[in-house]
Amino acid sequence: MDKSRRKKRQFNIEQESKEEKEHFKFPLDMEDTAEKKHVSDDTPMQSSSRRPLKDYKKDKYSYTIQKAREIPSAIHGMNKKTNRTEIKREDYPDDYEELDSLDNISSVIIRDIVKERNRKKQKANERARKEALRLEREKKRYDDPYSLKSSRQVLTSKSKQTEEMPVKEQTEQHEENKADEKKTAVHETEQPVVRHAEKRRGPSFTLPSLHMLGPGQKKGYDVLGKDTEAAVVKAFEAIGVPASVHKYKSNGIIGRFEMKLDRNFRISHVSRLKEYLLPHLPFDDVRVVAPIIGTSNIGLEVPVPSPEPIPFSTLFDRSSLKLRRNDYKYVIGKTVDDQIFSYELSKSGHILVYGGSDKDARNVIEQLMVSMFMNHTPYEFKVFFASDDKEKYQEYLDMPYLFGESKELSDPDVLKVVYDELIERQNQFRRAHVRNINSFNQRVGYDSKKSVMTVVIDDFTSLYNMNNTEAAKMVGQILKKGKPLGIHLIIRHGITDERIRYDLLQMVQTRISFFDDKESVIEGSAAITEGNDVLVQIPTSNKPVRVNAGTLSKEAKGRIFGHITAHKF
CATH class of the missing domain: 3.30.980.40 (Threonyl-tRNA Synthetase; Chain A, domain 2)
Structure with a gap:
């Protein structure tokens, strides 16, 4: 390489060392720069960015922090005087009206905390006020539980008081009443009271008590000589x-x-x-x-040589029906091994009572009806009677459980009301995307719930002998679609010489058969005795159960029916 070029590349080290280099300024405030200028060059500190070489602790001009930069506090802000100990109770207002004084507090966090605390305190005060009003209303209701002091009596008492007052006092009282009305009107506008259009009607109906059923079965009936x-x-x-x-x-x-x-x-x-x-x-x-x-x-x-009748009170008291549950259970009688036979109507579906005399068949149907009346209100259970013999079910015609007027079997529109209800429920369940009555009642309110219905047809043979084809078609439709919709048929077929149609028999889930030589409904019905003795075939069992139906005395029936008809709907 050329020597002239080498000389040009040489750096002037001595000149560079003499020049003051630029250094990064420390963010904190240091010693005053004016004092540094009077420092002689003999001092070990040549620049402000370097440490002293010897005895820098003893040096008068060592780098020490004189004052830190003021950084705003998240809690106290830039105001140094407001410490935790200096915060007074007056700085915390109790109501929303004093929120303007929060501007004196410099911290945003404390201001938000105070606002939240005031909001919670106002809610607590509002709840206490509502609770006091509720307790006052309850006290008034308990003081007069049966509403003996009606509004008319209160108005008449007020009118009498005003008549006895002189004219001046009446005018003053009238002005005070107007002022009170204005106050109440303003209060109603501020806090509107929500009133329901209809009151819940279920609890207004009281179920019959157990003592109305009368005494139970006498002891010693199961003793063998x-x-x-x-x-x-x-x-x-x-x-x-x-x-x-x-x-x-x-x-x-x-x-x-x-x-x-x-x-x-x-x-x-x-x-x-x-x-x-x-x-x-x-x-x-x-x-x-x-x-x-x-x-x-x-x-x-x-x-048994000396039979002892089975009262309905024994059946009700020894079964789960005495728990008064809303499960639509019914009881018929006792089995041979002294067990109570009870079953749910929703599982039974449609019921066929085959054979037997009118008295015995009516006794079985009566046990089922009274079981429902004892545990369910008229808003939960309905019954419809289709029979030519009006005197047979005359006692039920004044009951609030009745669904429409009973009609004769010769009428073509005998089941028209039930069939229309079937179609209406089918459409409503489809729109609600449900398939049974339990799912529908869980989705709707109290007033829109559907009641379980039973349709008693007595006698089924006469319906076909009269060639009532319209009613026969409706029976077939109800047998197909009625069970999940909460509509159950109780068919009485009294004449055993005329067999029931096979297709209709297959759609009946529960069968109750009296003595039958031909055993056309239940196998083994020819081996039972005539009278109050039946075989019951339920859908959850392959073998029939022998049951002896209970009896309901006229006195007990009169007490129960009288209690139910006393309620007005």
């Missing part, structure tokens, strides 16, 4: 089948012997036991059940 037990054992010995009585149960009308047989006895011979045992037994009729569910024993069901 030793002579009867010995006679049953001898009857088995007479046909060469050794057996012993393991247990005996009775409901007061039918008793059941639980017999323990020898292990070598074949079950295939049980069907022929009745033929051989009946001549040796001291009973007119017997029904053999083999085997008893849950055991390996067989049962002999025989009528």
Whole structure:
């Protein structure tokens, strides 16, 4: 490289060291720059950006912080005098009217805290005021719970007081009343009172009490005499089948012997036991059940020599119906093993009462109706009667549970009211996107809820004998669609010689059959006794249950019906 170029690239180090270099200024306030100018060059500190080389602690001109930069506090702001100890109670107003004084507080955070506290305190005061008004209203209501002092009596008392006053006092009182009316009007405009258009009507109806049902069943109905037990054992010995009585149960009308047989006895011979045992037994009729569910024993069901009727009060008191739940349960009677037979109407669907006399069939239907009347209000349960015999259900015509007027079966529009209700409910449920009455009632208010309906048709054979095709079509539609919509049919078919149509029989979920030689509805109905003895087939069981229906006395029925009809709707 050329020597001339090398000389040009050389740097003047001595000249650069003499020049003062620019340095970064410290953000804090340092010593006054004027004093630094009087410092001689012999001092170890040559520039303001470098530390002293020797004994910088003893140096008079060492870098020390004289005053920090003022930074605004998030709580106290720039005002140094307002400390926590200096904040007084007067700085915190209690009402919204004093919020203007908050401008004296420099901190934004404290101002927001005070505002929030004032808002909460005002809400608490408002709640206390409303609670005081509510307690005052309750006190007035409890002082006069039956509203004996009506508004008319209050007005008449006020008018009498004004008549007794002189003319001047009356004018003064009139002016005071006007002033009070203005105050109340202003108060109503400030806080409008929300009044419901209709009052809830459910609790105004009181259900019949339990003591109206009368006394229960007498004790000792399930006691078995030793002579009867010995006679049953001898009857088995007479046909060469050794057996012993393991247990005996009775409901007061039918008793059941639980017999323990020898292990070598074949079950295939049980069907022929009745033929051989009946001549040796001291009973007119017997029904053999083999085997008893849950055991390996067989049962002999025989009528009690001195039957004891089953009052409805016993059925109601010993079942879950006494809990007064809103589950639409009904009770019919007792089973042979002294258990109460109760079932829910929503699960039963449509009910068929087949055979039996008019008195016995009406007794079964009456047990179902009274079960509903005891636990449900007229807004929750409705009933409709379609019968040619008006005197049979004459007692129900004045009940608030009635859904429309009852009509004769010969009328083509006998079920027109029920069918229109079916179509209306079907459309409403479709618009509400529900499929059953329970889901619909959960979505709507109290006044829009649908009541469960039962339609009693007595007698179903006469409906077809009259060739009432319109009513027969409506029956078919109700059987198909009525159960989820809360409409249930109770069909009475009294004439067993005329069989019920198979397609209609398949749509009936619950069947109650009296004595029937042909066993056209329930298998085994030919083995029961005539009278108050039925077989019940429910949709949740494969085997029918033998039940003896209860009885409701005329006195108990009169007390219950009189209590219900006393309410005006």
